[in-house]
Amino acid sequence: MNDPANERFRRVLDHVDSHLDGDLSLDVLARIAAYSPHHFHRRFSALAGMPVHRYVQLSRFKRAAWQAAFRPSVSLTDVALDAGYESPEAFSRAFRQRLGQSPAAFRDAPDWRVWATAWRELDEVRRFHMTTRFRLDDVRIVDFPETPVACLSHVGPPERIGESIRRFIAWRRASDLPPARYATWNVLHDDPETTPPERYRLDLCVTCESVVPNDAGVTAARLPGGRCAVLRHEGPDSLLGDAIRFLYGEWLTESGEEPGDAPLFLRRVAFFPDVPEHEAVVDIYLPLRPH
Structure with missing residues (x-):
């Protein structure tokens, strides 16, 4: 992880995690990485194995799904809107596509077997690019x-x-x-x-x-x-x-x-x-x- 390019890439991942409610457009993330937008999206895809918009979408969805699963005091409407979905219905469609259940059905009776593998893509990116060297x-x-x-x-x-x-x-x-x-x-x-x-x-x-x-x-x-x-x-x-x-x-x-x-x-x-x-x-x- 001493490669300057990889350090810039890690800064982008950290920025995404910290600004899930903010502007995570291609132009913004390209500036964080100190690349032109023309090259950044190709560089991101090459390193992460997925397009940058897909990574942002999955990161927002993961936080929303964890809130739905473990923060029962937060309404599902608020979860959906905080994740950037235009409506609870759009969030429900995305939730069903990835987890096989609606958010409401998941809160009532989660299918934990599906949940266990739902974040594998994100975890692989982080495991490779966000490792810490301990002393x-x-x-x-x-x-x-x-x-x-x-x-x-x-x-x-x-x-x-x-x-x-x-x-x-x-x-x-x-x-x-x-x-x-x-x-x-x-x-x-x-x-x-x-x-x-x-x-x-x-x-x-x-x-x-x-x-x-x-x-x-x-x-x-x-x-x-x-x-x-x-x-x-x-x-x-x-x-x-x-x-x-x-x-x-x-x-x-x-x-x-x-x-x-x-x-x-x-x-x-x-x-x-x-x-x-x-x-x-x-x-x-x-x-x-x-x-």
């Missing part, structure tokens, strides 16, 4: 305090995680535990690339002193205290695996540290779609053996 001194070691949490365990295929997220969000909202005041955590018990889908487990957690009995399946748990290596990842979740591989590979090898018995866990600091995707922030905690 050893990006990692810090902290003494993490044992932390009480409310926990919902997702057990089953990773592509159905959205189903658990929606249930957890609903319980959290009803329990008055907003992300601005109560930290959000994920505990990664398994690697989805090596674990049979039916056995895959990930815990959705929020800092919480006590949990009253409920029908959502949320229970009281604790994040174990101890020494942890912490690495901050900024950007889309599609690149999170690169940061985790850096911790387990290069950093552990060079530091001489060894992982502890507890599983890897994450703190979700800033969330997409509440922030642009490249501004999402996740702190990765790797428990270490005590000295």
Whole structure:
């Protein structure tokens, strides 16, 4: 990514993420890339594998679809208009074409299998052009305090995680535990690339002193205290695996540290779609053996 042309291209992707409500015309994006419009659209297509207008359209649609799926307080009409569609009907047609359901039908009963592959084109572009080069001194070691949490365990295929997220969000909202005041955590018990889908487990957690009995399946748990290596990842979740591989590979090898018995866990600091995707922030905690 040291190629100046690639850096200019990344600036364009960042600009698109940050200005989904603004003017993302060919002329504007060509100026960001410091190309003439005549060459920019060809250069973009060659690097991204799709025309620039298609990339913009998919980026706006992805944010809108995530709002439809995980922000029930936002009306579908507002979602459609914010995404640049002329009418809710136009948004519904696009939604049905990509996800096989209308927005309203999806909110009622999502088909998570389709959802799991709906963003593959965008993720591939970002995975190739928005990678981050981590350095050893990006990692810090902290003494993490044992932390009480409310926990919902997702057990089953990773592509159905959205189903658990929606249930957890609903319980959290009803329990008055907003992300601005109560930290959000994920505990990664398994690697989805090596674990049979039916056995895959990930815990959705929020800092919480006590949990009253409920029908959502949320229970009281604790994040174990101890020494942890912490690495901050900024950007889309599609690149999170690169940061985790850096911790387990290069950093552990060079530091001489060894992982502890507890599983890897994450703190979700800033969330997409509440922030642009490249501004999402996740702190990765790797428990270490005590000295």
